[in-house]
Amino acid sequence: MDANCRTCQNFKCRSTGYAGVLLSPPPLETLHQSAEQGCVTCDILWIFIKELLKPDLRQDYTFLFIVKNEDHRTLAKIRDDQTVLFTVTGPTKRTERITLYRLQDQPCPWEAVPTAVHVPTSTKSPEALSWVNEKLAACLQSHPTCNATQDFLPTRLVDVGFHTPIVKLTETFGIPPTTLYLALSHCWGPPESITTKLTTANYANYKQGIPISSLPLTFQHAVELARSLSVRYIWIDSLCIIQDDAADWRAEAATMCSVYQHSHLTIAAAASSSGKGGLFYESPMSEATGVLADGRPYSVFARREIKHMDRQFPLLKRGWVLQERVLSPRMVFFGEHELLWECRECQTCQCSPHSGGIETIIEKLSPEAPSTQNKAPPAAETVRRWHDLVEAYTELGLTVPGDIFAAIYGIADCLSPLHDGRLLAGMWEDSMASDLAWRRSIPSAQRLGSWRAPTWSWASIQGPVFWDEVLSLCPAEERFGILRTPRTSDVPPTVGFSDRAIRLRGVVVPLPYGHVRYYLGRKQCYIEDVAVQMDLGEDVYCLRLLHSHGKYTSIVLCRTDPANHVYERIGIAQFTDPGEPYIAAEPVATRYIEEGNKHVREGSPPWWEGGTVVELELI
Numbered sequence: 001m002d003a004n005c006r007t008c009q010n011f012k013c014r015s016t017g018y019a020g021v022l023l024s025p026p027p028l029e030t031l032h033q034s035a036e037q038g039c040v041t042c043d044i045l046w047i048f049i050k051e052l053l054k055p056d057l058r059q060d061y062t063f064l065f066i067v068k069n070e071d072h073r074t075l076a077k078i079r080d081d082q083t084v085l086f087t088v089t090g091p092t093k094r095t096e097r098i099t100l101y102r103l104q105d106q107p108c109p110w111e112a113v114p115t116a117v118h119v120p121t122s123t124k125s126p127e128a129l130s131w132v133n134e135k136l137a138a139c140l141q142s143h144p145t146c147n148a149t150q151d152f153l154p155t156r157l158v159d160v161g162f163h164t165p166i167v168k169l170t171e172t173f174g175i176p177p178t179t180l181y182l183a184l185s186h187c188w189g190p191p192e193s194i195t196t197k198l199t200t201a202n203y204a205n206y207k208q209g210i211p212i213s214s215l216p217l218t219f220q221h222a223v224e225l226a227r228s229l230s231v232r233y234i235w236i237d238s239l240c241i242i243q244d245d246a247a248d249w250r251a252e253a254a255t256m257c258s259v260y261q262h263s264h265l266t267i268a269a270a271a272s273s274s275g276k277g278g279l280f281y282e283s284p285m286s287e288a289t290g291v292l293a294d295g296r297p298y299s300v301f302a303r304r305e306i307k308h309m310d311r312q313f314p315l316l317k318r319g320w321v322l323q324e325r326v327l328s329p330r331m332v333f334f335g336e337h338e339l340l341w342e343c344r345e346c347q348t349c350q351c352s353p354h355s356g357g358i359e360t361i362i363e364k365l366s367p368e369a370p371s372t373q374n375k376a377p378p379a380a381e382t383v384r385r386w387h388d389l390v391e392a393y394t395e396l397g398l399t400v401p402g403d404i405f406a407a408i409y410g411i412a413d414c415l416s417p418l419h420d421g422r423l424l425a426g427m428w429e430d431s432m433a434s435d436l437a438w439r440r441s442i443p444s445a446q447r448l449g450s451w452r453a454p455t456w457s458w459a460s461i462q463g464p465v466f467w468d469e470v471l472s473l474c475p476a477e478e479r480f481g482i483l484r485t486p487r488t489s490d491v492p493p494t495v496g497f498s499d500r501a502i503r504l505r506g507v508v509v510p511l512p513y514g515h516v517r518y519y520l521g522r523k524q525c526y527i528e529d530v531a532v533q534m535d536l537g538e539d540v541y542c543l544r545l546l547h548s549h550g551k552y553t554s555i556v557l558c559r560t561d562p563a564n565h566v567y568e569r570i571g572i573a574q575f576t577d578p579g580e581p582y583i584a585a586e587p588v589a590t591r592y593i594e595e596g597n598k599h600v601r602e603g604s605p606p607w608w609e610g611g612t613v614v615e616l617e618l619i
Contacts, residue, residue, distance in 0.1 A: 005034060005039040005041065005042060007030055007031055007034040007039065007042050008031075008034070008039060008041040008042050008045065010041055010110070028049065031045060031046055031049070032046055040290065041110070044288040044290075044300060047286065047288055048098060048100075048286050048288065048302040049098070051284065051286040051302075052096075052098055052284060052286055052302060052303070052304055053096055053098075096304065097304065097305035098302050098303070098304060098305065099116075099302065099303055099304070099305050099306070100113050100300060100301070100302050101113060101114055101115065101116035101300075101301050101302075101303075102114070102115055102116075102298075102299065102300055102301065103115060103116075103117075103118075103299070103301075104117075106298065106299065107292055107296045107297075107298045108298050108300060109290070109292060109298060110300075113300060116301075116351065117350075117351065117353065118285070118301070119283070119285075119303070119306070119337065119338045119350045119351050120338075120350070121282060121283055121284055121285055122280065122281070122282050122283070123279065123280050123281050123283075123334050123335070123338065123339055124221075124279075124280035128339055128350075129225075129228055129229075131339060131350060132229070132332055132339065132341075133229070135330075135332070135341045135343075135346075135348070136229075136265060136330070138346075139330050139343050139345070139346065143343060143344065143345040143346065145344045145345055146329045146330055146343045146344045146345060147329070148261065148262070148329065150177070150178045150179075150180070150262055150264075151177045151178065151262075152177060152258045152261075152262040153172040153175060153177050153179060153181070153262075154172060154181070154235050154240060154252075154255065154258075154259050155171065155172060155240070155251075155252060155255070156169060156170065156171055156172065156198075156235075156239075156240040156241075157170050157172055157175075157181050157233040157234065157235055157240065158170070158210075158223075158233065158234050158235070158236055158239050158240065159232060159233055160223045160226045160227055160231075160232060160233070160234055161227075161232070162227055162232075165211060165212055165213070166209035166210060166211055166212060167209070167210050167212060167215075167223055168206070168207060168208070168209050168210065169198065169203070169206035169207045169210070169239065169240070170207070170233070171207075179232075179233065180231050180232075180233070180264040181231065181232075181233035181234060181235055181263060181264060182222070182225075182226050182229070182231050182233070182234040182235070182263060182264055182265050182266070182267055183234070183235045183236075183259060183260055183263035183265075183266045183267070183324070183328065184218070184219070184222045184234060184235065184236045184237075184266070184267050184269070185266055185267065185268040185269065185315065185321055185324045185325070185328075185331070186218050186222075186236075186268075186269040186272065186275065186315065187269065187272060187273050187274055187275075187277075187314055187315050187318055188238070188274065188275060188399070189272075189273055189274020189275055189276065189277075190274060193216060193274035193275040193276045194216055194238055194275045195214060195215065195216050195275070196210060196214055196215055196216065196219070196238070196239065197238045197239070197243045198238065198239050198240065198241065198242050198243055199242060199243055199244045200242060200244055200245055201244075203242065206239070210239075216274075216275030216276060217275065217276050217277065217278040218269045218272055218274075218275050218276070218277060218278050218279060219236060219239070219275065220278070221269075221278045221279035221280055222234060222236065222267055222269075222279065225267060225279065229265070231264060231265075234267075235259060235263065240252070241253075253406050253409060254409065254413075256323060256324075256327070256409065256410035256413075257323075257327055257409075257410035257411070257413040257414045259410075260323065260324050260327035260328045260410065261327045261328070261329065261414070263328055263329070265330055265331070265332060266324060266325075266328035266330070266331040266332075267279070267331075267332060267334070268315055268321075268324075268325075268331055268332065268333040268334065269315055269334055270313040270314070270315045270316060270333040270334055270335050270340070271313060271314065271315075271334060271335050271336040272314060272315065272334075273314035273315075277314075279334040280334070281334070281335075281336050281337070283303065283304065283336065283337040283338070284303070285301060285302070285303045286301065286302045286303070287299055287300070287301050287302075288300050288301075288302075303337070304337060306335070306337045306338055306349075306351050307335060307336065307337070308340075308349065308357070308358055309358070310358050313333070313335065313358075315333075316358070316396075317396055317397055318396060318397060318398075319393060319396040319397055319398040319403070319404075319407045319408075320398070320403070320407045321396070322389070322392060322393050322396060322407075322408065322411070323407065323408055323409075323410040323411045325342070325364075326363070326364055326365050326389070326411055327364075327365060327410055327411065327414060328364070329343060329344055329364070330342070330343035330344075331343070333358065337351075338350040338351055340357055340358055341357065342357060342358060342364075343364070344364045363385070363388070365411065365414045365415070378418055378419055378420070378428070378430055378431055379418075380473050382415070382418045382419070382431075383428075383431045383434050383435075383472075383473060384469055384473065385415070386415065386428065386431075386435070387434075387435075387438075387466075387467040387469065387472065389408070389411055390408075390426065390438075390458060390465065391441075391464065391465065391466045391467070393407075393408055394441075394458065394463065394464040394465050395464045401448055401450075401452055401462070402452060404426075404452060404453065404459045405425070405426060405453075405459065408426070419431070422485070424457075424485055424486055424502065425453050425454055425456070425457035425459060425486065426453070426457050426458055426459050427456075427457060427458075429482065429485060432482055433476035433477070433480055433545050433546055434467075434472045434473060434476075434546065435472075436456060436545055436555055437467055437468070437471060437472040437545060437546060437553050437555075437572065437574070438458040438465045438466070438467055438472075438572075439465060439466060439467070439468065439527050439572050439574075440461060440463060440464070440465055440527065440528075440529055440530075441463065441464040441465055441466050442463050442464060444463065445461045445462065445463035445464075445529065445530055446461065446462050446463065446530055447460060447461055447462070447530050448462055454486070454500040454501070454502070454618070454619050455529070455568040455569040455570070455618070455619065456502060456555070456569045456618045456619075460529070460569075461529055461530055468574060468576075470551065470576060471546060471551055471552075471553045471574050471576060472546065472553070474546040474547060474548035474551050474553065475546065475547065475548055476545065476546055476547075477506065477507065477544040477545060477546060477547045478547075479505065479506055479507055479544070479613055480504070480505070480506040480507075480543075480544065480545060481504065481505045481506070482502065482503070482504060482505075483503040483504060483505055483615060484501075484502065484503035485502055485503075486500065486501060486502055500619040501566075501617050501618070501619050502617070502618050503615065503616070503617050503618075504543070504615070504616055504617075504618055505613065505614070505615050505616075506543050506544055506545075506613070506614070506616075507543070507544040507611040507612065507613055507614075508541045508542065508543050508544075508557075508611055508612060508613075508614050508616065509541070509542040509544070509554070509607055509608065509609065509610055509611035510539045510540070510541050510542075510611075511539065511540060511541075511542060511606065511607055512536065512537055512538070512539060512540075513534045513535065513536055513537070513538045513539070513540045513558075514536030514537060515606075516540055516542075516556060516571075516573070516607065517536070518536075519606075520573060520605075520606075520607065525573050525574060525575050525605065525607075526556065526571055526572070526573045526607075527571055527572050527573075527574075528556075528570060528571040529569060529570060529571050529572075530570075532558070532570050534558065538558075539559075540556050540557060540558055540570065541556070541557045541558070541559060541567060542554040542555070542556055542557075542573055542607040542608070542611075543555050543556075543557055543567075543616070544608060544611065547608075550576065550577035551575070551576050551577070552573075552574065552575045552604065552605050552608050553572065553573070553574045554572070554573045554574075554607050554608060555569055555571070555572050555573075556569070556570055556571040556572060556573055556607075557569055557570065557616075557618070558570050560619070564617065565614060565615065565616045565617060566616070566617045566618075566619060567616050567617070567618050567619070568618070568619055569618065573605070573607045575605045
């Protein structure tokens with residue numbers, strides 16, 4: 001190896017403050033030439049690139065080395081242990097990442113190369129199946145919170161049988177409720193990728209048998225895995241819900257909480273974007289060997305970078321999957337390069353057995369979650385948990401926008417014992433003031449072309465939302481109250497939320513729209529839900545919502561029917577005085593706001609002062 005090689009610098013990186021970057025990205029041909037000129041390090045890297053990136057490799061690609069460790073972290077850091085990777089980037093900006101590693105206690109000429117464990121090169125391998133069985137057995141034996149009493153079966157299951165070329169649709173009314181079953185979590189993808197669906201026309205035929213060869217590849221692999229795990233039944237949505245029967249769909253969607261909470265194991269086709277993708281993938285590993293100066297042999301290994309962020313998996317970008325993931329007691333994810341395990345007490349993966357798993361903020365829900373004795377108002381932790389879940393949910397995609405409430409209904413059903421009231425358009429009756437304090441996360445949020453939810457609901461806009469918890473967990477303004485709630489017959493709602501109106505009582509402060517839009521907006525107090533077209537002199541109305549010492553939240557409304565006090569929500573106004581303590585007992589007396597270069601003494605924000613107690617209808 002050449003300690004003076006300008007191409008690889010023999011992995012002696014210079015510090016940049018965040019990571020050691022060995023050099024600016026040169027063409028791959030530079031690496032190739034350096035390898036041919038005798039640099040052992042470049043030769044090894046060239047071998048790795050050729051073996052792992054073929055057939056896509058082209059000479060006009062560039063490469064970049066990054067050495068990362070505990071002290072020099074980067075935003076792209078994968079694990080807390082040391083990581084060495086290099087990227088290969090093509091003209092289209094497509095980037096492939098390759099990780100270098102060595103085995104524990106094995107010699108290596110490069111100190112920067114970290115230790116790691118081998119991962120099977122196929123997620124279908126006997127080693128992979130053994131890993132799943134090992135994690136499942138450990139969870140069943142030593143995780144009490146993962147093991148609820150099994151006393152529920154879905155209406156229908158698929159009987160995978162053993163050593164037969166068919167599977168059968170089975171009605172479960174005659175099967176003991178303690179029977180084990182798996183559940184499949186998958187992306188449907190384009191309609192043509194799901195080649196078998198349960199309908200009223202084929203119902204009887206599916207009970208007689210479905211040829212395994214006719215199933216989408218993901219379903220075929222799921223059947224194969226169920227047989228390998230010696231579990232006879234599996235629940236697959238498109239085969240266990242009658243797809244052309246709206247009543248059956250509603251009835252089955254209402255049981256999603258129980259379907260996933262009582263599954264023995266949920267299989268997640270994480271790497272597949274459609275039914276054609278399957279569960280099983282090959283992931284090659286490359287090895288380079290040599291001899292140290294003292295005569296000891298060494299080996300260095302390379303593999304494509306293993307993904308661990310939830311957004312890197314096609315499945316985990318899908319809105320329906322959130323409740324499947326949150327409710328399942330245990331879940332195994334079939335990734336492109338490895339298997340990952342997630343249960344209520346453990347997260348791990350094949351490449352990092354002690355600290356791995358999918359990096360996420362999602363917290364699983366237990367069916368034994370304790371209900372509070374005094375459920376009005378709910379505990380702050382309960383309110384915050386719902387906000388966290390909705391924030392994560394609105395980051396995900398839905399093929400059918402009208403599924404917005406149905407796809408999270410299972411989670412709501414699980415959390416309902418913690419609340420004293422119904423869920424209304426994604427908002428809980430007993431925490432309505434806090435739930436109304438949602439804000440859009442991105443400037444480009446829009447309302448859908450077709451109506452989906454009332455303007456007061458976070459589901460009325462298309463795009464992610466969030467709550468400022470310091471403000472949204474303040475007590476409700478003392479005169480705020482709910483007089484009448486919407487009614488809906490659909491449980492869960494199947495096409496949005498059918499009733500728009502909620503009747504409220506509270507203090508309303510009128511202000512010119514121009515004052516709110518430009519004065520408050522400039523000070524980051526006012527955030528519009530979506531862009532609105534209004535005259536600057538037209539009044540808008542600020543409904544006092546939440547208040548604690550130095551902290552204020554109002555929702556901003558426009559009046560659509562003055563005679564009947566009917567309003568729509570258009571935004572939110574919030575303010576926190578950083579000099580005031582959180583949730584102080586005494587009411588606020590005065591505060592200071594910045595106006596230009598002056599500090600002006602004020603009693604409260606302008607959108608909080610004065611006002612009149614009114615009864616209003618919000619739609």
